[in-house]
Amino acid sequence: MSDFATALDQIRRHSDGLLADAVDMLRQLVRETCAALSAAEGSILIPREGRNELEFFVSINPALDGSKLTVACDSSVSGFVYLTRQALAKIKPDSLGSTTVDEVAKTQTEFLLAVPIVDDDRVYGVATFVNRIGDKADVPFSAQDLLDAQAYGEIYSTAMKLYRQIEAGTAMTRRELADHSDALGLTDCSDVAEDYDSSRWIPAQVADTISGLPVRQQSLMLKISELVASHYGDGGDGRESNEYDF
16 A cells, blocks of 8 residues: 555544544443433434434444334334424333334333433434333333433433534545545545545535535535535535524
């Protein structure tokens, strides 16, 4: 590998590491919240783009963590919480979503606490906490647990925004690396340029706007930003768009 390719690959690996660290941060937040709530398991679910479903993003249950297992919004407690922004505590939840998750997670949901991850007018997803541990193993989640979980959900929204900003920054970094790779004739440097078309430099100010959008809209915004940059140099004012929920 040439020195140029080594330099590009170092940047790629570092940016990928930042993204992985952000996911680990979210997972650790869930783990610490479970300890505070005496919950046996916890997860963060996010909306599946273009579909009326939520998918498991991070979880302290290995079978669910990163599995992208989905539950329908119209037939699950998590979906109801996402659509209504109303936190719920349930005993032996009877829903198609809970049954499907229990089968994959190899567990039996006795107690479920689900809260929206919400900030102002945007819902980033849903945090769920399942069953109890220790002295509270047979005790349902209380009203105070519900209030505490809601507060954690609001904190999670900041963590999710940070993750999305890093995700958008990583995508733009990959595009720039692909551009450098093409300019240097490093066509065999697939680890750097894979799945990223050569493109113009994208101003960093648009990252905040892009980070809150679904993946499809992120791609569109990247293309628009490239067009703006080609005509106005450092175009983009960095204002957040609220047209779409995450």
